[in-house]
Amino acid sequence: xxxxxxxxxxxxxxxxxxxxxxxxxxxxxxxxxxxxxxxxxxxxxxxxxxxxxxxxxxxxxxxxxxxxxxxxxxxxxxxxxxxxxxxxxxxxxxxxxxxxxxxxxxxxxxxxxxxxxxxxxxxxxxxxxxxxxxxxxxxxxxxxxxxxxxxxxxxxxxxxxxxxxxxxxxxxxxxxxxxxxxxxxxxxxxxxxxxxxxxxxxxxxxxxxxxxxxxxxxxxxxxxxxxxxxxxxxxxxxxxxxxxxxxxxxxxxxxxxxxxxxxx
Numbered sequence: 001x002x003x004x005x006x007x008x009x010x011x012x013x014x015x016x017x018x019x020x021x022x023x024x025x026x027x028x029x030x031x032x033x034x035x036x037x038x039x040x041x042x043x044x045x046x047x048x049x050x051x052x053x054x055x056x057x058x059x060x061x062x063x064x065x066x067x068x069x070x071x072x073x074x075x076x077x078x079x080x081x082x083x084x085x086x087x088x089x090x091x092x093x094x095x096x097x098x099x100x101x102x103x104x105x106x107x108x109x110x111x112x113x114x115x116x117x118x119x120x121x122x123x124x125x126x127x128x129x130x131x132x133x134x135x136x137x138x139x140x141x142x143x144x145x146x147x148x149x150x151x152x153x154x155x156x157x158x159x160x161x162x163x164x165x166x167x168x169x170x171x172x173x174x175x176x177x178x179x180x181x182x183x184x185x186x187x188x189x190x191x192x193x194x195x196x197x198x199x200x201x202x203x204x205x206x207x208x209x210x211x212x213x214x215x216x217x218x219x220x221x222x223x224x225x226x227x228x229x230x231x232x233x234x235x236x237x238x239x240x241x242x243x244x245x246x247x248x249x250x251x252x253x254x255x256x257x258x259x260x261x262x263x264x
Contacts, residue, residue, distance in 0.1 A: 001119070001233075001263060003189075004031040005128065005166035005222055006242060006256035008048065010038040010071065011080050013208055014249060019048060021246035023055055026087075029241055029258060033117060034058075034087040035128030035166030041081045049085030058087040063097045067109030084128050084167075086115040093118045098151045100129070100144040106137055112148050112167070114155045122161040122232065122263065127152055129167035131177070141170065141177040149181060161263065162225030162233040168254065170219050178221070186223040189259040193238040201255040203243065208253035222259040232263040 008022060009015075026034065041047040041064060053060035064083040065071075072078045086092065094116035102110065112129035129148050131141045148165070156163040165186060171177045173188065182188060190199065200216025202209065227234040243255035 001033070001124070001261045002029065002031045003033055003035075003164055003166065003222055003259045003261060004029060004241070004256050005035040005220055007037040007130070007168040007220060007252060007254040008039055009208065009252040009254065010082050011040045011075055011077070012253070015040070017249045018251055019051070021249045021251035022242070023052060024246045025242040025251055025256065026052065026056060031087070031258070032089045033124070033126055033164070035126070036085040036087065037128065037130040037168045039083055039085045041083065043079040049087065053087050056087065058089055059091050061086040061088070061092045061095050061113065061115040063111055063113040065109030065111060066099060067107060070108040082109070084111055084113040084130060086113060086126060086128055088115065088117050088126070091118045092116065093123070094155070096155060098147065100131065101147055102132060102140050102144070106132060106140055108132070110144065112151055114151065116155070119161070122228070123159040124161045125156045125159060125163045127163065127165045127167075129165070129169070131167070131169045131171070133170040138171070138175070138177065142180060145169070145177040145180045149184060152186075156225065160228035160232055162228060164233070164261070165223040166221065168220050172217050172219065181223055185225050187226070187235070189222040189224055189235045189238045190218065190257070192235050198240055198243065201240065201257060202253075203255060206250060206253055208250060220254055220257050222257055224261065227262070234262040236260040236262055
């Protein structure tokens with residue numbers, strides 16, 4: 001099973017050209033399931049996740065932020081919403097949304113989305129989340145990570161397939177908030193990646209990033225629970241994708257993470 005996680009940089013930059021580049025990357029990757037963050041949806045009914053799903057022949061689960069106003073002010077357009085989405089080769093049989101906790105002054109409507117996928121053999125409990133950004137928000141992210149762990153525990157039931165937790169955590173692997181997710185039963189899929197391969201998903205080479213960290217930071221993740229019987233859900237490979245221009249256009253300010261799992 002091929003899993004992708006990707007922050008799509010909402011409606012920033014040359015978004016109309018970027019969405020075509022995003023589609024091109026996903027079409028080449030041929031994923032079974034994709035966790036997306038910073039997905040836009042407009043009041044006129046246009047929705048980036050639904051458009052991608054239609055182009056790729058995938059099912060779509062979409063969750064809109066309940067507090068998009070701070071995002072909207074950044075582009076001076078209150079007709080465009082933001083949220084998370086899951087694209088899946090298999091039907092979504094269950095869906096749940098968690099608004100991640102944050103104090104009022106830092107609350108910009110971040111959320112986690114659960115989609116149970118009707119994969120052959122074993123349903124897949126899949127999650128995608130988007131934590132707060134900025135060094136000043138580390139304590140908020142720790143609280144959000146704890147809430148996310150409880151959310152995963154609530155919906156991981158009834159299947160031998162381990163939970164798959166994707167998203168933009170806006171924190172490095174050694175941070176307390178990311179270590180909190182690994183402290184129990186989730187494992188960072190990147191542990192199996194080629195140590196010599198580029199790992200940064202927030203990369204100084206990307207022209208969309210102002211004042212980028214050098215040499216970059218890995219802040220986007222696929223975490224997986226312990227494998228089921230006969231290695232079901234075991235991580236086989238992990239790598240970056242979408243980490244360069246497509247026909248001269250960078251798809252997003254983040255690189256995607258691609259992980260292959262055993263089973264389904």
